[in-house]
């Protein structure tokens with residue numbers, strides 16, 4: 001178990017499942033973990049998060065929701081696994097690989113030349129005055145910048161810096177086009193650029209550095 005493990009269900013590395021760096025050397029890719037309804041479950045959670053952003057419940061309704069959530073949390077408590085075997089982040093058949101912490105995107109094209117995806121920020125991602133919070137735009141760029149790095153090098157990389165230039169407002173609940181690509185590779189340093197467009201309109205662009213991890217690097 002690593003020093004930073006916070007959860008009792010974290011498991012130590014074994015010969016069958018070695019920890020080789022901060023991300024596993026062989027990235028888990030699956031379409032089956034969590035079962036056929038996992039994607040629909042994630043969508044319901046996303047819908048709930050969006051409704052919480054806008055809901056103004058009565059005290060009675062808030063108490064009902066708390067009770068329902070306690071029951072749901074207790075159900076999931078019986079099924080917790082470590083991060084390496086969780087479906088979240090590995091389900092390549094689902095938006096954002098089934099990871100609810102990411103804005104939902106669907107990859108259109110991906111390879112060594114870069115990644116293009118359709119991303120839709122939802123009610124949960126509201127910043128203010130009906131448009132997307134800038135932090136969520138940065139999350140999308142971070143994940144897809146990491147993916148462009150991984151597809152370029154065949155290894156995993158961590159973000160060293162991430163500069164997002166917000167050029168115009170980013171709408172909610174509308175499919176947008178996000179692109180990331182390795183502009184320059186200098187050994188382990190990957191200078192990654194990116195753009196986010198609403199149609200022809202540039203909403204934001206990315207200037208970032210990812211560092212390819214060395215074997216065993218956390």
Ligand SMILES: CCCCCCCCCC(=O)SCCNC(=O)CCNC(=O)[C@H](O)C(C)(C)COP(=O)(O)OP(=O)(O)OC[C@H]1O[C@@H](n2cnc3c(N)ncnc32)[C@H](O)[C@@H]1OP(=O)(O)O
Nearest residue numbers: 027142143144145146147150157158159160161189209211
């Ligand atoms: C398909 C699946 C896709 C999944 C995608 C998921 C993507 C998610 C990405 C993330 O969010 S990762 C989490 C956020 N990032 C971190 O927490 C990283 C924290 N920082 C570190 O762990 C280390 O600082 C880092 C790995 C980034 C670099 O440490 P290293 O020890 O590996 O590298 P080193 O410090 O020796 O620097 C290597 C080179 O990079 C340069 N460098 C490092 N950080 C820099 C920086 N911030 N700015 C400019 N240059 C930098 C450094 O000067 C040097 O240049 P030279 O080779 O020319 O000498």
